[in-house]
Amino acid sequence: MKISLVGMRMANKLKRTGPIREGLDYQDACALMYMVHWLEHPSDYEWMLLEADEFGYLDDIVIAHGERRLSLIRVLSARLRDLC
Numbered sequence: 550m551k552i553s554l555v556g557m558r559m560a561n562k563l564k565r566t567g568p569i570r571e572g573l574d575y576q577d578a579c580a581l582m583y584m585v586h587w588l589e590h591p592s593d594y595e596w597m598l599l600e601a602d603e604f605g606y607l608d609d610i611v612i613a614h615g616e617r618r619l620s621l622i623r624v625l626s627a628r629l630r631d632l633c
Contacts, residue, residue, distance in 0.1 A: 575626040580610050583622075 587594045595613040610622040
């Protein structure tokens with residue numbers, strides 16, 4: 550199998566969907582953080598939904614805490630070079 554150095558350099562560049570995937574990775578990391586917290590403090594949570602369409606645009610992470618209280622968490626990320 551022959552490997553081109555040009556192809557290797559191109560593989561390190563982000564594809565057009567790269568920033569979207571980075572945002573989803575960040576969203577996954579945030580959800581994991583809440584799940585770990587749930588394992589550490591199970592009495593703080595009743596249930597959790599990810600990508601819950603029934604909550605519209607506030608659908609990234611939905612957490613029920615009890616006493617009819619919900620946390621609707623919208624996860625946003627921006628790359629530093631896009632902010633400058």
